[in-house]
Amino acid sequence: QGQLVESGGGSVQPGGSLKLSCTTSAQIFRNNCMGWFRQVPGKEREAVATVYTGSSAKSYGPGLGGRFAISQDNRKNTVYLTMNQLEAEDTAMYYCAAERAYSGRWCFNTDYALWGQGMQVTVSS
16 A cells, blocks of 8 residues: 555646645654655656645745645645646646655755655646
């Protein structure tokens, strides 16, 4: 069983919203970098948003901070990605990721060793 369990992907019309969830163990969640990434076939994987769960310090990919929000629920060991005003260009496989142990590096630029199974998000009319 995977250490990162994702849910919430699916299809939505342009302008709609989706909220992705990623639940893990307390050991992985606590004081660690976690993030959301996405990938379109034929393109490199892109960092969408990251958070250091110890302080809730967040970072976003270029141009995404206005529509996307990463958040966390410490009681549930869960990180969320709320996506608003979705566009066709947001269509991709979305992955949750975590460091195996906090490295001390900036979460947006660190190496993630743990990955979820991925979820398809399709934005289409």
